[in-house]
Structures are given as C-alpha cells and as structure tokens.
Amino acid sequence: MSNSLHAVFHAIANVRNEQELKLALMDKIGEHFGVQHWGIYFLDEQPTAEIDVSGIPAVCLESNPVGRYVVERHAPAHEQLLLSPSDWKNFCSRHDHEHVMTGPIVCDGRLVGTLNLARDRGNPPFNGNDLADLSALCIHLSAKMATLRANSKVSNSLVPNPLTVRELEIAELVAQGLTNAEIGEKLWITQNSVKQALKRMFRKLKVSARAEMVAKLQDTQVS
Missing domain, CATH: 1.10.10.10 (Winged helix-like DNA-binding domain superfamily/Winged helix DNA-binding domain)
Incomplete structure (x- = not known):
C-alpha cells in the first residue's frame, strides 16, 4: 500500500467533524488517485428505503448505472466496470467526467454518503488498483462517520441544531x-x-x- 494512502487514512483519523473531512483530504485525494475533480456527498437524513438514487451525484447524469450500483451494493464502482466506453458516453458527455469512480460511505448499515472521483478527458481510466484503494478508503471513512455521528447525537441532545x-x-x-x-x-x-x-x-x-x-x-x- 502506498504511503500516500496511509496519509489519507491518517488525515481521516484526525478529523473532528464532518465539515472538516473535505479540508483534511483536499490535496491528498487528488495526489493519490490522480483525479482532477472529487467530492464527498452526504445524504440528508432520511429512511433507508427512500434513498433517492437520482439525487446522488456519483456521476453527472441522473439514474446512472454507477450510482445505482453503489446504492444497491454498498460497493465502489467505476464506469468501465459496468459499461463500455461508448455506452458510458450515452450517459455522460462532459469532458471533465471522462472517467468516474464512486465509493459508498456507510453508517449503521445504511448509505449516508458517497466519495466521488472524476478524471478529465485525456487521462487514463480507473483500474483494479484504484478500485481496491477506494474500497479501503471508504472503510476508513465509514468507520470515522460512525464515530462522528455517535458523538454528534450526544452533542445535539445538549444543543439542538435545526439544520443537517x-x-x-x-x-x-x-x-x-x-x-x-x-x-x-x-x-x-x-x-x-x-x-x-x-x-x-x-x-x-x-x-x-x-x-x-x-x-x-x-x-x-x-x-
């Protein structure tokens, strides 16, 4: 396992709240995965049965196969795992989403968010090593989220906040x-x-x- 992925794990371990996650990982995600765009998306609190697949921006169009795969299986995926390059272009024509990869953030047995990575046109597609690294990263993110949300429940009982x-x-x-x-x-x-x-x-x-x-x-x- 590369040192850069260990650096990501270390950054996650030291995060104090959900808002700090993006800041802590800002440079490290791009460095390790060689992506031009990435983001962490947290689902609003809602019953598991009512997760809006089309609302998850795993890739740039609604009801996409990559996002649906992640929602249904709680497992990471990239577009070439599910589609041929020509089929992918039927879903996405954006040059900045030439290649996408998405992984699940799971807490208490339900999907609470996704980690989304994208490469511009002219860059290589994601491969098996990228997928394995994303899987490991999502395990760390999910474990951290479980801790943060458990602590948040205690804090919210003392100081309620109306916003998610x-x-x-x-x-x-x-x-x-x-x-x-x-x-x-x-x-x-x-x-x-x-x-x-x-x-x-x-x-x-x-x-x-x-x-x-x-x-x-x-x-x-x-x-």
Whole structure:
C-alpha cells in the first residue's frame, strides 16, 4: 500500500467533524488517485428505503448505472466496470467526467454518503488498483462517520441544531456569496437540489432571504 494512502487514512483519523473531512483530504485525494475533480456527498437524513438514487451525484447524469450500483451494493464502482466506453458516453458527455469512480460511505448499515472521483478527458481510466484503494478508503471513512455521528447525537441532545450537516455546508457557501449554480457545482448536486434545500432551510430557520439566514446562523454561533 502506498504511503500516500496511509496519509489519507491518517488525515481521516484526525478529523473532528464532518465539515472538516473535505479540508483534511483536499490535496491528498487528488495526489493519490490522480483525479482532477472529487467530492464527498452526504445524504440528508432520511429512511433507508427512500434513498433517492437520482439525487446522488456519483456521476453527472441522473439514474446512472454507477450510482445505482453503489446504492444497491454498498460497493465502489467505476464506469468501465459496468459499461463500455461508448455506452458510458450515452450517459455522460462532459469532458471533465471522462472517467468516474464512486465509493459508498456507510453508517449503521445504511448509505449516508458517497466519495466521488472524476478524471478529465485525456487521462487514463480507473483500474483494479484504484478500485481496491477506494474500497479501503471508504472503510476508513465509514468507520470515522460512525464515530462522528455517535458523538454528534450526544452533542445535539445538549444543543439542538435545526439544520443537517449538508444544509450547514450549503449555508456556509451562501455566506461566501456563491450562487445556487456555483454551490451545486462545488457540492456535485443540481442547481434545483440547492434551491429545494434552501427552501427547507428557510422554513426551519423561519427566515425569508439568504442574507437573513446567514445573519441568523452567525448570531447562533456567537451566542
């Protein structure tokens, strides 16, 4: 096993909360897998039976075979494991998603998120070694998530927070001045998904505007 993967494991072990995961892995994922794009996507809390396959941005189009494979089997996959290159292009024509690979993040027996990797056109496809490394990485991510969420349940019982981790991530990007389209691109979700999430967040916080939401969250943090 390469030293760079050990560095990823070490970074995961030292993460204190879900929001820190991306920052901790920012450079290490790209270095190890040779990808130009990657992201961690956390599902909103919902019953296992109601997981929205089309909403998981494992690749760039809805109802894709790679995403469905990961959801159904809780196992990593890349497009060439399931499709020929010509068939893959029927699902995705984006040059920045020439090759994709997705792995599951599992907690308490259910899928809570995915780790998504993409290579630009002109780069080699993912292979068996990449898939094995992603599988090992997802085991570490899943174990860490189980610990973080167990700790979060204790914390939330003391200081309830109306927003989910995903919604807090969106709120942070709103505070940075990003548009819905820009937020969707950063989080690997559709612009409509961002719009619907903001509607839920407004209802939870009893606000009617982005600036009002940001101000209310900042006041909560200060207090």
